[in-house]
Amino acid sequence: MVVDPRLRGIGRWLYARAENVLAAMLAVMFFAFLLQIFFRYVMNWPTGWTNELSAILWIWIVLWGAAFVTTEQEEMRFDLIYASVGPRIRGVMFLIFAVSLIGLYAISLPAVVDYVTFMKVEKSAYLKIRFDWLFSIYIVFVVAVIVRYIWLSWQVLRGSAPEEFDPTKAGSGV
Incomplete structure (x- = not known):
């Protein structure tokens, strides 16, 4: 692309x-x-x-x-089956996972926003920071994950299969 x-x-x-x-x-x-x-x-x-x-x-x-x-390549996964199949099946497996993840996060998002905004009544013990500000990062995280997996799903649907894991190139990130 x-x-x-x-x-x-x-x-x-x-x-x-x-x-x-x-x-x-x-x-x-x-x-x-x-x-x-x-x-x-x-x-x-x-x-x-x-x-x-x-x-x-x-x-x-x-x-x-x-x-x-x-990045996707840096996430830890248990992928014995995923890595052993071809690109087409890997794409289908990715889409099943992505739709599940997007669906679960999207369903939970209103409740998460409601809870985080409710927490404005509490403050941290020492720094006196409102909990809604402290926990707002979770809303940012959920929205970012939803957007990321929509984007990755779109790429897979357009024919860009998820990368095959190559154990010979695995490392500690250094």
């Missing part, structure tokens, strides 16, 4: 910015962790806000990364 080079450039730029946001969150979480160690063991002054910030950032890092940074 031919994609306009400008769109591809915008996509690469957005992907890089998503990685930057992820790296910034990880840096803040690491700094909070170091502060927690310093305050607790050097100053003998336990702090709760650093632990709370680390927990919040961990949730955001996982969901932001899964929504915008992790």
